Amino acid sequence: MSTRARVPRDLSAWPFRASRAVAEGRITRRMLRGPTWVRLLPDVYVHRDAHRADDHRMWCEAVALRLPAGAVVAGRSAAWLFGVDLITRNHPVTVLLPTTARLRPHPRLSIVRSPLPDEDHTRFAGLPVTTTLRTAFDLGRQGPRVEALVAVNALLRRRVMKLPALRDYAAARPGWPGSSLLREVLTLAEPLSESPMETRLRLLLLDAGLGALVAQHEVRHGGRFVARVDLAWPALRIAVEYDGDHHRERAQFRRDVARLNALRAAGWIVLRFTADDVLRRPEATVALVRQALAERRTIRSR
Structure with a gap:
């Protein structure tokens, strides 16, 4: 009989206490020493087919x-x-x-x-x-x-x-x-923050003293919905967005282009940043946003 045929059904999917299974007669210590079982912790085993090291x-x-x-x-x-x-x-x-x-x-x-x-x-x-x-x-x-x-x-x-x-x-x-x-x-805290990197980007800008931002702001133009942006200064029509890896996919890239064009047509500046910008180039990221804010404030003051 094969090793697989001897596996009790209730021990094949989840970790279990070996001492209890042995005491109940569902498995033996000798079986546990074979290749069918993986020891996770002292007295805790799992079937090899259910073992996923990163789970x-x-x-x-x-x-x-x-x-x-x-x-x-x-x-x-x-x-x-x-x-x-x-x-x-x-x-x-x-x-x-x-x-x-x-x-x-x-x-x-x-x-x-x-x-x-x-x-x-x-x-x-x-x-x-x-x-x-x-x-x-x-x-x-x-x-x-x-x-x-x-x-x-x-x-x-x-x-x-x-x-x-x-x-x-x-x-x-x-x-x-x-x-x-x-x-x-x-x-x-911001319950509308949609990802850890978006939270990190928002905190970077707040710590730089650039002022409070609105999270997940809906942009409307001419009474119609244009887009929802990650972070915004609505009065200045400046948006800051975090672009994750999914933005590199072709279909998503095309949608992003159309969305960006619509926002520009509505008079918005959109600054887009990646994880590298936030984690490895924070000073440059802050400088770009600061410059955009200064330019918009200068225009408004004229």
């Missing part, structure tokens, strides 16, 4: 099997389960432990110790996690500042919570570590 959900499932009572998946891992991808390749699973709980360290784990009241945890997608409010509260207190803002904006954009609720939640916990950072993040 954060698989790792969350595996870690959840090892959690002591009261511990939960938290931080960026909880955000990922809520549909907000803030993780990089091989990112460890963030786990929040009550102060009295114990869990053996592991390279695939990032352990945080903190008080965890009952109202701060729930179950989502079958796993114990911090609530959306607690997840945003935790991520918004972790620097660097731009990453904290990216995380909060992404959760707000996903609509797993609302900004007033997060502000109330934070106001009720003023003495927690990182609270001063969170207060600043909440003054900068």
Whole structure:
């Protein structure tokens, strides 16, 4: 009989505790030593066909099997389960432990110790996690500042919570570590921000002292809708946009050209930037925007 034929159906798709499966007679220790199974964590295995090294959900499932009572998946891992991808390749699973709980360290784990009241945890997608409010509260207190803002904006954009609720939640916990950072993040938060890079571009311009911008502004001309732009100074008819990699596709490029021409016909200046402009050439990016603002203000003053 082949190895595949001996695989219990309920062990073929998700991680499982080996000791429990052996005790229940569904598998043997000898079988676990074969090529059919992949060891993820101590006493946690997965079938080779279900093993995907970059699958954060698989790792969350595996870690959840090892959690002591009261511990939960938290931080960026909880955000990922809520549909907000803030993780990089091989990112460890963030786990929040009550102060009295114990869990053996592991390279695939990032352990945080903190008080965890009952109202701060729930179950989502079958796993114990911090609530959306607690997840945003935790991520918004972790620097660097731009990453904290990216995380909060992404959760707000996903609509797993609302900004007033997060502000109330934070106001009720003023003495927690990182609270001063969170207060600043909440003054900068923009639920309409559509991507992490758009958030980074907006913060770059705000920090340069270029004035408040309107996110996702609808441009109308002659009573008709022209376009929706990422960031704008409507009174000056200046738009700033972030162009991701999808703008390089031929069909998207053609749409972008038509849209840009329509905006220019409506009297708008449109400045478009890429990730390199924001991350590697921030000074040049700010200078271009500053120049456009100065030119428009000069024209208005005549």
